[in-house]
Amino acid sequence: MASYYYFDIKLKLRDPDAVVLTPSLFRNCVLDAFESFFCEEKTTLEIVKFCAQQQRVIFRVPEDTFEMIRISLELIGHYQEMPCHFKILQASKSTLDFEKDIEKNLVGLSDTED
Template sequence: MENYYYFDIKLKLRDPTAVALTPSLFRSCVLDALDSFFCEEKPTLEIVKFCAQQHRVIFRVPEQLHDMTRISIELIGHYQQIPCHFEILETSKSSLDFEKSIEKTFAGVSDEL
């Protein structure tokens, strides 16, 4: 059985209204970066969760591609020709869910008040 890593990614765009953020375009952007930086054939990159409003995506890759994927994401500077930054919020060997991480954040804020 193959092991996977999960990535929670937030896309920060200079002009968010100038692009169409879709799962397939996001996936293509990351796959193109892998190809460009490492000349790797297109690996399995499965989108687990997607939220256009938050500009966030959770996807998984095979464990052996963790390092190459992480480096590629950090080097991406454009999304649909718009300057951007892909922020890796979290990586994990177990499944991630950004809705749960938001709940944890708000719970931590209310505990501090």
């Protein structure tokens, strides 16, 4: 059975309104960087969660490409020719879900407002 790693990524764009953020375009950006930096054929990259508004993506990759994908993410400097930075918020062998993080933050905010 294949093992996977999960990444929770925040895309930081210089001008977020100037690009179109879609799962397909994000996936192709990461896979193109992987192929460019490591001269490897494209690997499996499955998007688990996607939120264009938050500019966040959770995806999984096979364990054997985890380190190369992590390095590729750190080296990507452009998304659709717009300067950017891919911030790795979390990487894990277990499933990640940024919606739980959002709920925690909202609960924390409502507790402090009282």
